[in-house]
Every structure is written in C-alpha cells, then in structure tokens.
Amino acid sequence: MSTVLQLKSITKAYGDMRALNGIDLALPGDAYISLLGPSGSGKTTLLRVIAGFEHPDAGAILFDGKRIDTVAPHQRGIGFVFQNFALFPHLSVAQNIAFGLENRDVDPVTDRRIVDARVRDIISLVGLSGLEGRAVTQISGGQRQRVALARTLVTEPRMVLLDEPLGALDANLRARMRAELRAIRERCGVTFLHVTGSEAEALGMGDTVLVLESGRIAQSADSDTVYNRPASPAVARFLNCYNLFAGRIEGGAFVGGVGRFALGASAPTRAASPAYAIRYDRVSVRPRDTAIAEDEIRIEANFVASEYSGAAVNSFFALDDGKVFEVESHLSHAAPETYAEQGRYALVWKREDALVYA
Secondary structure (H helix, E strand, O other): OOEEEEEEEEEEEEOOEEEEEEEEEEEEOOOEEEEEOOOOOOHHHHHHHHHOOOOOOEEEEEEOOEEOOOOOHHHOOEEEEOOOOOOOOOOEHHHHHHHHHHHOOOOOOOOHHHHHHHHHHHHHHOOOOOOOOOEHHHOOHHHHHHHHHHHHHOOOOOEEEEEOOOOOOOHHHHHHHHHHHHHHHHHHOOEEEEEEOOHHHHHHHOOEEEEEEOOEEEEEEOHHHHHHOOOOHHHHHHHOOEEEEEEEEEOOEEEEOOEEEEOOOOOOEOOOOOEEEEEHHHOEEEEOOOOOOOOEEEEEEEEEEEEEOOOEEEEEEEOOOOOEEEEEEEOOOOOOOOOOOOOEEEEEEEHHHOEEEO
C-alpha cells in the first residue's frame, strides 16, 4: 500500500511547551487511521499542522511525495472536518455541500449542472437523500455530521482529517456513526485520519491506531496489538483497562508495593521505567482462603463498590497500599457476583497474562 502522507521530525512548541516533539510518521493511502491520546498530548496540534492551520517549527511534511509544509491549507488537497461541524446556518444542506466546490481558489466549479450532479452523488453517498433543501438548523446532529463530511468529500481530497468528529453526538448516535464513517470511507477510497480521546472509538474504528503521548508517537499498530500489547506503561494507562504497579525486577520476579509477582516466560518489554500491568478482565475474584494454581498470581484486597456498564460490571477493590484495583466481569459469561462491603477477597490472575515493562 502506497504512502499518502509522510511526516519527518515534526516539532512544534508554544513558548516552553513542546506540543510536538520530533514526530516521524507515514500514513498509507485508502486506510482508516485513528489518532488516540490524552488531553494535552498534541493530537489537535498535529492535525492542524498537517492541515496547514499551524506551521511546524522544524521538520518536513510530504503529501503524495511532494513537500507541502509551506503550501497554503486550501491548496494541499487535504480535507478537514471540524468538531463543531462549522456549517453555514443560513444555507441549506445542498448549499453547504456545494460551497467548497463553488468557492475554492483552485479550479472552482462554475457549471451549475456539474455542481448539482456532484452534490447529488455525495448526498447519496453519505445517506442524506431527501434532505437537500432542508436548513442545517432543522436536521439532527448525526445528519449535520454527514453534511460536514459531504462538504469535504465533494472536493475529492486524497485525505480527510477529522477532529473528534463524534464528540458532539450522544452515545447512541456515536455508536451508529462509527460504522457509517467507516463505510463512507471505504466507498470513497481515501485515507481518514480520525483524532479522538476515546480509546473505544479509536480501537473500534482504526485499521491502524496511533497513540500520541507528550508530543511523540508512543505506539503505531493494529487495534488488537495496541489493546493486548501496549508498548509502554503510559499507553496501557491511557487505554483505561489495565491495573498498573510500579516497582522493580529482582531475581525473576517483579517487586512492588503490594508484593512479589513471579514473572512468566515472556521477556519484559523495554520501557522508560519498570511497571507491571494486568488487564481488568484477566483477573478473577475468589474467597481469600481459595488455593491457587502454580501458574497464578494472588493478592488480597477489600471490596469497595461495583459499577454496571451494560455488558459488563466493574468492581473496585482497595489494596493494602491504598491504591484502587479494578476487575471487569463480562455478563455474557455469568451472572454478576455480589461481594460483601469491605469484604476481604483474593484477586487472582495467570502469570502469563501480565505485561511486564523493564
């Protein structure tokens, strides 16, 4: 698959704060790329640098093999969908979509028949047929999202940047729009770079997931790899599905504040600082006097509370060092357990299920 966008050592600082710290990145054509990161990691800055709304302090941006970091935003051939949609309230759905075609600096389309045909085609593509004459103030949030996307796609960009495009939608609509955005992208055959702070959204949508941390790409991989093998403790922490322990590796074990955990056969992953991670759904809760197998790790903790999230229940336990430990139980496996308030339980997992960083 050919590379459509390449970033080489991109840096961007605001005073003493370095938002982008030597970003090296190559994005393939015809792919859905999720860019995930916590608030302040540089996600939106990176998107704005690619679009041309911000200029990098150093480095180079190549699009289709040509350097574009000195090219004006409207001449880059890259579309941008804003989080708040940025639609014109006084124009209809069709007029909003046609605006970019008719008013762009390079090769504006002036033939009314061509404009109408292009707008009609893109309206059908994004599922807005029948709403052409409706004011954008008279349609739903999901429909406005599609209008904003159609306005970008009608200009036939090679790449579309989406800045948290589902953030303004309610939870049910966000879930539906995930599938719709993927389907629209596949029909268009262009690359989407979708910025989000939601790990579920990024993992569910991206062919490739980029995790940004402190202005650097901390991991670039498929969703399964990012979820099951986060490249660093910081990535694991941001995924919000791992319990993490600080400590050190000593004599074939990880030694931390709540005990000594024997290591599995897998070699530790290199990281900036040692850490031990176990995913919430890899842990079982047992009576404290239950025996464990030779390949299992066990700690004790006091039950605090449980929280239902629909398909699963998350239970919270207080460890002896004061930290909170989380266990996720999927309700498709069994009915939820009931734990005694402040009851003492054993938390058990397989040695091989843990991730160790050294």
